[in-house]
Amino acid sequence: MKQNLLVELFVEELPPKALNKLGEAFSSTLLEVLKSQGLTSETSQVTAYASPRRLAAHISDVVAKAADKSLSHKLMPATVGLDANGKATPALLKKLTALGADESAVSQLKREHDGKADILFLEGTAAGATLSEGLQKALDEALAKLPIPKVMTYQLQDGWTSVNFVRPAHGLVALHGNELIPVSALGLQSGNTTQGHRFEAKVSPVTLRHADHYAEQLQTEGAVIASFAERRAEIVRQLTAAAAKAGPQLTPIQDEALLDEVTALVERPNVLLGQFEDEFLQVPQECLILTMKANQKYFPLLSADGQLSNKFLIVSNISPDDASAVIGGNERVVRPRLADAKFFFDQDRKKTLESRLASLDKVVYHNKLGSQGQRTTRVASIASAIGQQLGGDALASKAAQAARLAKADLVTDMVGEFPELQGIMGRYYAQHEGLDNDVAYAIEDHYKPRFAGDELPRNQVGVVVALADKLETLCGMFGIGQIPSGDKDPFALRRHALGVVRLLIENSLPLTLDTLLNTTFGCFAADVENASTALRSFIYDRLSGSLREQGYSAQEVDAVLALEPQQLADIAKRLEAVKAFAALPEAESLAAANKRVGNILKKAEGDVQASINQALLVEPAEQALAQALASVTPQADAAFAAGDYRSSLQALAALRTPVDAFFDGVMVNAEDPALKANRLGLLASLHQAMNRVADLSRLAG
Template sequence: MSTTKNLLVELFVEELPPKALKKLGEAFSAALANSLKNAGLAPATASVTAYASPRRLAAHVTEVAAVAADKPVAQKLMPVAVGLDAAGNATPALLKKLAALGADASVVASLRRENDGKADVLFFDSLAKGATLAEGLQKAIEAALAALPIPKVMTYQLQDGWSSVNFVRPAHGLVALHGSDVVPVAVLGLNAGRETRGHRFEAAVDPVVFGNADEYAAKLATDGAVIASFAERRAEIARQLEAAAAQAGGKPIDDDALLDEVTALVERPNVLIGQFEQEFLAVPQECLILTMKANQKYFPLLDATGKLTNKFLVVSNISPEDASAVIGGNERVVRPRLADAKFFFDQDRKKSLMDRIPGLSKVVYHNKLGTQGERTERVAAIARAIANELCDVELAHKVNEAALLSKTDLLTDMVGEFPELQGIMGRYYALNDGLRPDVADAIEDHYKPRFAGDSLPRNLVGTVVALADKLETLVGMFGIGQIPTGDRDPFALRRHALGVIRMLAESNLNLPIDKLFNCVFAQFNGIEGFQLNINALYDFIYDRLAGNLREQGYTAQEVDAVVSPQPKRLGDIPKRLAAVRAFAALPEAAALAAANKRVSNILKKLPIWPQADIDNALLVEAAEISLYAALSNVVPQADIAFNTGDYTESLQALAALRAPVDAFFDDVMVNAEDPALRANRLGLLAKLHAAMNQIADISKLSA
């Protein structure tokens, strides 16, 4: 039994892609540790610590053995009848098989016999030598490098001038320590040692030499001026950002992706405060924030009200005694960026959004669906139709104006430079043109919700235009066959569908989805090659709805009961779900759900769904007379509650049907020989089915 020690592996490289560094570090350590565990060199309980800095990937694994334990191996040979002759001696076939396994006739007597269900079979039991750490680690490092989620590899020559290797960046050093011992492994043309390089400019010692695996992080920090842990470096940056912001009298912008990227750019962070001229604050703050974040990786500072100040935070990779030169350099670099944003803003305002509308006819939206100009005409027509459904003439004028202008900011210099600002800049330019605030807001908000959890449009004008825009996209793309498959969804149709669902459900607008789609279908008449499978589109919408409701915590049965009938008014969905949940808690629920399922199965088998017409004279059995009487009493109560929007009361009224329904199925033959009796009983079931499924398909609650 070999003694276990902790293991350290570090690959020292040139600067890694910052947006990928966090994943690269996690993937490298996880793959390395898993390989060691699978080889029996580390227990399943071994602790794994990942390190990742701009110039290194490393992993520390505890309890790693020098040699893996031998493993018992059971090798199935052949049936006894084939391997042994009548005298029990080994046949030539058995001897040949044993020789291939490195054994001879001396092991024949110890071969194990076991029945495999067909015949007695010979098994050769042996011990496989456990892998040495050098063997196992070599394979583990190679496997870990091969499994890295590398965005793009590069090919570079090794020092011999002949050989070349492929990796994300040129590698210059390899550390592999088991306790204090170097493990003799090699990868990417590098032999393992105990030395690495620290900070490019501020390392106290070069090279940094490790005495053992456990001093890695501490020695790299003291001798190398590098915080090796991505998580620790990120936390230190966040701490310094807060401290510097407090000193400057503001708060740093909250952006996890930017914090991750900056963490991947520096080895020992030093946060500094810079500033720019007040005059730039006349430019919309979204533009300034975006250019500072995207181009310079700065953290803009906001005041207590969330308004941008003229100060920003720089995360530097050096810590000079006098930081004024670093701060001044960053201030000089950011000034031209801000000046560009101001120039774009000033130039864009010289031309109104209304004057830009003709330009949309020169921008292709989709080669099968025409230009952006044609698209905005469709969106405007859909928005007007929705406003008419809401019987609001003034709204129709506003949504028409907002829809026609909604894409015009795509033609501005600012959005050309920063596509992320589409809609946002449209609102600023609309206000500059003197348009009504709710119309300007709608130009920005018609993209909402842009992502899961995003806010909805802030007013009705924005909601209607957003609905029109998303519905036009869904119908248009489905009509030309651009339907999402698997992970592919290039036109974000799933997000558009969820946006429609959220707006209809959370705004509780009286807009049935079938009427909405009728407003949309008419706008695609005459488009060559346009063929819409309406049922596929409805299924797509309701699948998204079901998934969204399950994420909110509703059970699969509750969601299925409410969504499978495809209710047209999505604003009612929360009330329907609440009603189903309350109904399911009743003692009568299980029996009624089972009965409803039975009724559905009977009626589905019929060539034509029967009318709920009942002739009293043909009600002959006591149980069917009783069921009809119960329905006559319950249905009006349920309908009154349904029509007033009290879905819970409407469903609970059905509880009174349990006894008569049970009696009906116990005592009445539905498929009577007399056609008139049979038709009357099927009509009674159709009436029962309609009453029970007005709010949800309660058969889905049946186990």
């Protein structure tokens, strides 16, 4: 008989940032293992529950006993298992014993011919697992596979037995319909009772009547919303309603991670409104928002234009008739936090960023690369060189100034307390000093892009400093051999490489990669190796992955990146040109011919020069190819020089017929050395003409 199954593990408060993942893993593994034992049906579904003090799963259509299974064990050839008299050999008896059978089973063995010989089979029936057996196995596996961030060791009530788990467990429920299923875990025996809210449960303990009544009983009797998703939705609803009451056009800050964490901290949410004194709004709102979110788990309220108000929302775990004490307590707690932020801000502004640079010399960046002060000097030099190339003296001067001051806020009190504000506080302090806004915003933006999809710096000075900062990190780490391997990337070099790629491509910067790398390596001491070759390959690898994620085919990406184009800003145009070329009817034949030409040139002895002696063109087919090249190459080269890569590649379509005719009618490896050399030179000229935009041989099947 099918009934629904409920399993709950009641524990002490679980780590909030891991709660949702723990709940999903617990329930999905239970279903998976029960299904593998035949204890569920095709219609079975699992509902996960996760609250601060429980992990639970409700699984539909679970049977009390799995169906018996017919088994057929292949034993051995009959000639091996039976002697001349048809009696079992020692080998057969040993095999039967291992399977739990004896000599009496010999007469029941089945023979089947496999095309070569008769094979002996032992057939039987395996009893299906009972729910008690199957659930015990599923529970053990679910607990073993939980993605626990950090394991605790605690003792059971006997004072001797130690258990390892994420938090001490105090209760286990296993109900099939209304029937108790006897299982055990973490020193606990299953029952039908659980605990509700610590302070507001109407009944303690809550006696569960049926597996299907779990969520309803917990909510009505235990004052707990067991479902993570439902609890989260209820918090969102209450936040929206409370914000609307707090003032016109006020909205709670959008932060999915904070919402998940708060959902994991409360069992029955109650959103309350608090506020603080207006004087704290003189502090940069990023500081106030961060301290309210990170330290207190509050939701600051913002106006329609994104400005912080002096009001915030508290997600409480209790619902007293008079909430004034709860609100007042939270306001008293947040006030010193905000006062600290105001104090740090006021104190920091008493010193200029310039005056802090000496302190950076005392901050170690890397034992092989020196201090943050030395690093700042390198970044400023790189930024100046890039700025000079992009915008002359004016941009070079601003970029160097911003780069020199970019890390100064690391030694301020505010960033010391809130490291997440690095860059942001540097911008505020720069503006307070009256520095150029281009410089101030570059100080904040030079960390961007910080992650996939992050915005880029908002002005050209910021782009230059961000590029210089990332290049310095990449070159420095590669120069001392700190190259990422496998999953290990402690200095986030993959992220920095993608940042360089995005800065160059999305800003269409006319900078060559090798020049950037050599300029950057030139700013390091002699004991830092110039690893530009390895770093260039690393950057192209990151670029290749990024382009494929954007939807370009592997062939298109390989064709373009095989040439390692120096200006990354051109790559998108090259890819579009290759895509258009690949759609031409001539493309397949030309790609195959290009691959063939490349192979011939690789096998040729010595260097082959791309030159043609017209007097040595004796075959009509090679004459026709030379004439076609002379006609097509200037068109393709002119289009390439103008940046019209599509037209450059499409001009090559006219080469298909003469190329095919050449390979059909001309022997490249002629006996006459002069003819052979000239034909190789003709092919080298063809290869050169065809592979300016991309390596077309990569498009060959």
